[in-house]
Amino acid sequence: MAIDYSERIPNNVNLAGDKTLQRALEHWQPHFLDWWREMGPHDFASADVYLRTAIGVDAQGWAHYGATRMPDYRWGIFLADAIPNRSIGFGDFYGQPVWQQVPGEFRSQFRRLIVTQGDTEPASVEQQHLLGHTCPSLYDLRNLFQVNVEEGRHLWAMVYLLHAYFGRDGREEAEELLARHSGDVDKPRILGTFNEPIEDWLSFYCFTYFTDRDGKFQLKSLAESSFDALSRTCRFMLTEEAHHMFVGETGIGRVIRRTLEVMKELGTDNPEAIRRHGAVDLPLLQRYLNFWFSSSLDLFGSEISSNAANSFANGIKGRPDESQYQDHLALEGTYALAVPEGDHVKEEKVAMRSAMNEVTRAAYVRDCEIGLKRWNIQMKRSGHDIQLTLPSTRFRRSIGAWANVPTALDGRIVSREEYDRGLPGWIPSASDRAFVKSLMQKVTAPGKMASWVAPPERGINNLPVDYEYVHLS
Numbered sequence: 402m403a404i405d406y407s408e409r410i411p412n413n414v415n416l417a418g419d420k421t422l423q424r425a426l427e428h429w430q431p432h433f434l435d436w437w438r439e440m441g442p443h444d445f446a447s448a449d450v451y452l453r454t455a456i457g458v459d460a461q462g463w464a465h466y467g468a469t470r471m472p473d474y475r476w477g478i479f480l481a482d483a484i485p486n487r488s489i490g491f492g493d494f495y496g497q498p499v500w501q502q503v504p505g506e507f508r509s510q511f512r513r514l515i516v517t518q519g520d521t522e523p524a525s526v527e528q529q530h531l532l533g534h535t536c537p538s539l540y541d542l543r544n545l546f547q548v549n550v551e552e553g554r555h556l557w558a559m560v561y562l563l564h565a566y567f568g569r570d571g572r573e574e575a576e577e578l579l580a581r582h583s584g585d586v587d588k589p590r591i592l593g594t595f596n597e598p599i600e601d602w603l604s605f606y607c608f609t610y611f612t613d614r615d616g617k618f619q620l621k622s623l624a625e626s627s628f629d630a631l632s633r634t635c636r637f638m639l640t641e642e643a644h645h646m647f648v649g650e651t652g653i654g655r656v657i658r659r660t661l662e663v664m665k666e667l668g669t670d671n672p673e674a675i676r677r678h679g680a681v682d683l684p685l686l687q688r689y690l691n692f693w694f695s696s697s698l699d700l701f702g703s704e705i706s707s708n709a710a711n712s713f714a715n716g717i718k719g720r721p722d723e724s725q726y727q728d729h730l731a732l733e734g735t736y737a738l739a740v741p742e743g744d745h746v747k748e749e750k751v752a753m754r755s756a757m758n759e760v761t762r763a764a765y766v767r768d769c770e771i772g773l774k775r776w777n778i779q780m781k782r783s784g785h786d787i788q789l790t791l792p793s794t795r796f797r798r799s800i801g802a803w804a805n806v807p808t809a810l811d812g813r814i815v816s817r818e819e820y821d822r823g824l825p826g827w828i829p830s831a832s833d834r835a836f837v838k839s840l841m842q843k844v845t846a847p848g849k850m851a852s853w854v855a856p857p858e859r860g861i862n863n864l865p866v867d868y869e870y871v872h873l874s
C-alpha cells in the first residue's frame with residue numbers, strides 16, 4: 402500500500418478507514434510537535450535540512466531526499482508489507498497463523514515491550530538536544546538531524562501500535578512517552594543508557610554505533626513476533642536504522658583516520674602531542690568505546706531470564722534472524738554461561754529458552770566486532786600496531802549475573818580496590834571529557850571539517866561532501 406501524504410498523518414495503514422483511531426492520533430499529534438519543539442534539536446527550526454523522508458516501504462527507492470525544515474518533517478505511520486500466509490516462527494505456537502490482534506492473555510507483556518521500545522526513541526532525541534551547536538561539519542549536522550527525525554518517527558511507530566491495539570491503556574502510555582525525559586530526576590526514561598547525557602560528538606558516534614545497534618537487535622527480535630502489526634512495524638524501522646549505525650561506524654572511522662594523519666605528521670603517538678594538535682588520541686577513543694559498549698550491554702537484560710523464556714514460549718519476542726536456527730521450539734539443549742561465584746568463574750548450563758537474552762546479546766557482540774576489525778585494519782595499513790578492542794561483556798555491568806562484580810577490562814574478577822583504582826583509566830575521566838568538550842567547535846562552512854575528524858569518503862545520496870546539507874538562515 403502506498404503512503405498517503407495528503408492526510409494529516411501520512412500513513413500506509415488506511416487510517417482514513419478508522420475515524421476513531423485517526424481522531425485519537427490527530428489528538429496526540431500536537432502533543433508530539435510540542436515535545437519536538439521543546440525537547441528536539443535546540444534551535445535550527447528554521448534551517449533547511451537535506452533530509453530523506455519515506456515514500457514507500459520497498460527496500461528499493463523507499464525514500465525521497467530534499468530540503469526540509471525539521472518541524473515540517475512528515476512523521477508518519479509506515480508498516481512493511483504483510484507477508485502472505487505468514488505463520489508463527491518460534492515457540493509453543495510454532496506454525497500457527499500469526500495474530501492480527503493481541504491475544505488478551507499476552508496483552509500486558511506486549512504493551513510493556515512496545516512501551517519500552519517506544520521510550521528509547523524520543524529519549525535519544527532528548528539526549529542529542531544540544532549537539533547541533535557543536536557540529537564538526539554540515540554533513541554531520543545533517544546526519545544528526547536525520548537520525549533525530551527518524552527516532553521521532555520510530556516513536557510514532559510505537560504510538561500507532563499502542564493506540565490501535567491497546568485502547569485506553571495504550572493512549573495513556575502514548576502520553577507518558579512524552580512525559581518521561583532523558584536524565585529527568587523525577588521521570589527518567591525507562592532504560593539506563595537512555596539517561597546518559599550525550600554532550601559531545603565522540604559520544605554521539607559511539608551511541609549510534611553501540612546503542613542504535615542494540616536497537617537493531619531489539620527490532621530484529623520483535624520483527625519475529627507473532628503479533629503481525631508489531632513485526633511489520635519493526636521490519637520497516639530496521640530499514641531506517643541502518644543509516645544510524647552507518648553514522649556511528651563511519652564517524653568513529655573518520656576520527657581514527659584524522660588521528661592517524663596527525664600521528665604521521667607529528668611522527669609520534671604521544672597522546673599529549675596529538676591532543677595539542679586538536680585530535681583524539683586512540684587510548685581516549687578506546688575509553689569511550691569501553692563506556693558505551695558496556696552501558697549498551699545492559700539493555701539486553703539478564704543472562705538468565707524467565708521473562709525472556711516466557712516471551713519466547715508465547716511467540717511474543719523471538720531471536721534475531723530466527724530462520725537461521727533449525728530448532729524453533731528451543732525446548733531441548735542448554736546454553737553454557739560463565740557466571741561469577743565469589744572470586745571465581747563457574748560454568749552454568751541453563752535451559753535454552755531462559756538464555757534468550759544472552760543469545761541476542763552474543764549476536765550483538767559479534768556485530769559490534771565487525772567495525773572494530775575494520776578500524777584495526779585501517780590502523781594496520783597505516784603502519785600502526787595499535788588495536789582497538791571491546792571489553793569483556795562482564796565489565797561494568799549493572800544488570801544480570803555480572804552486575805556490580807568488579808572486573809578488569811578483560812573480564813578478570815578483581816578486588817573492589819583494584820577496580821576503583823583502574824576504572825578512571827578504563828572509561829573516560831573528567832579530564833578526558835573536558836578535553837573532548839574543548840574540541841567541540843561548530844564548523845558550518847560547506848565541506849569543512851573540525852580538526853579532530855576526517856571528511857567522509859562520500860556525501861549523502863551521491864552528492865559531494867561539500868554540498869550545503871544544512872542551509873542555516
Ligand SMILES: [Fe+2]
Pocket residue numbers: 522551552555616642
Ligand atoms: Fe529508533
Ligand SMILES: [Fe+2]
Pocket residue numbers: 552613616642645
Ligand atoms: Fe536509531
